[in-house]
Amino acid sequence: MPAPSFQPRxxxxxxxxxxxxxxxxxxxxxxxxxxxxxxHDKRFNEGVSTLATLGVxxxxxxxxxxxxxxxxxDALTHQVPxxxxxxxxxxxxxxxxxxxxxxxxxxxxxxxKTAHGAAAVPGFWRxxxxxxxxxTLTEPASALTVTTLIAYExxxxxxLVTTAAQNEAAFEDLLAALQSRGAIEQAKGALMGLVGCDxxxxxxxxxxxxxxxxxxxxxxxxxxxxxxxxxxxQQPGVAEPIAPQQSARDAARLLWTAMANEQRRSxxx
Numbered sequence: 452m453p454a455p456s457f458q459p460r461x462x463x464x465x466x467x468x469x470x471x472x473x474x475x476x477x478x479x480x481x482x483x484x485x486x487x488x489x490x491h492d493k494r495f496n497e498g499v500s501t502l503a504t505l506g507v508x509x510x511x512x513x514x515x516x517x518x519x520x521x522x523x524x525d526a527l528t529h530q531v532p533x534x535x536x537x538x539x540x541x542x543x544x545x546x547x548x549x550x551x552x553x554x555x556x557x558x559x560x561x562x563x564k565t566a567h568g569a570a571a572v573p574g575f576w577r578x579x580x581x582x583x584x585x586x587t588l589t590e591p592a593s594a595l596t597v598t599t600l601i602a603y604e605x606x607x608x609x610x611l612v613t614t615a616a617q618n619e620a621a622f623e624d625l626l627a628a629l630q631s632r633g634a635i636e637q638a639k640g641a642l643m644g645l646v647g648c649d650x651x652x653x654x655x656x657x658x659x660x661x662x663x664x665x666x667x668x669x670x671x672x673x674x675x676x677x678x679x680x681x682x683x684x685q686q687p688g689v690a691e692p693i694a695p696q697q698s699a700r701d702a703a704r705l706l707w708t709a710m711a712n713e714q715r716r717s718x719x720x
Contacts (some may be wrong), residue, residue, distance in 0.1 A: 469503035497687035510556035568592035631669035664702035674703035
C-alpha cells in the first residue's frame with residue numbers, strides 16, 4: 452500500500468511551529484498589522500487558504516482572493532515576490548480599495564484605516580503545491596520587507612520539509628520539488644537574457660508553453676536548458692534527475708526559436 456500523501460493540516464505540531472515562525476517574523480517587521488502562510492495544494496483539489504495567520508492578514512487575504520486582487524493573489528499566480536507601497540492606491544489592483552476591503556472584512560475596519568504597504572513572497576514544497584508568506588503594514592513596504600519575507604519563507608519551507616520527512620514518500624516529493632525549482636529558475640533566467648524581460652514575464656512564457664504543448668513544467672525547463680547548451684543539464688543530486696520526454700524537448704525547441712525570432716524582429720536591421 453502506498454504511503455499517504457503529506458497534508459500539512461493533519462500535523463498540529465507543524466501549525467504550532469508555523470505560528471511561532473510568524474510571531475518572530477512579526478517582531479522583525481516594523482509596523483506590521485498581520486502576517487500569514489497561504490497554501491494552494493492542487494493535488495487535493497483544495498482552494499487557496501491560509502495555513503497559519505496572525506493579526507489581520509487572514510482577513511486581508513480573504514478579501515484579495517474574493518476577486519479584489521492583491522499581492523498574495525499575484526504571488527501565487529506568477530511565482531514572483533510582490534511589493535506594494537499603498538494597497539488602496541495601487542494601479543495593479545483597482546478593485547482593491549479601502550471601501551471594498553471593508554465590505555469584505557467589516558470586523559477589522561479600524562485596522563484597515565491604518566493599512567498601507569503589503570508584500571508577498573512565493574515558494575513551493577511540491578510542484579503542485581505553492582505557499583506564500585505575506586504581510587500587511589502601516590507603512591509602505593520596502594526591499595527590506597521582501598528580503599525579510601524571503602528569509603522566513605526558507606524557514607517555513609524547512610518546517611514543511613522536516614514534518615514531511617516523517618513520511619518517506621512525501622519527503623521524496625519535496626526533494627523532487629527542489630530539483631524542479633532549480634531547473635525552472637535557470638530556464639527563467641535564460642529567457643530573461645534572451646528577450647530582455649523580467650522574471651514574471653519569463654514565468655508566464657514557461658507556463659503558457661507548458662499548457663499549450665501539454666508538457667510538465669519541470670520537463671520543459673530542463674529540456675530548454677539542454678536545448679540551449681547542447682548537453683545534459685546539470686541537476687543537483689538531491690532527487691532522481693528530471694528526464695524530459697521528446698514532447699517536452701520539441702516544445703522547448705519551438706519556444707526558444709519563437710522567442711529568438713521575435714527578439715531579432717524587435718531589434719530590427
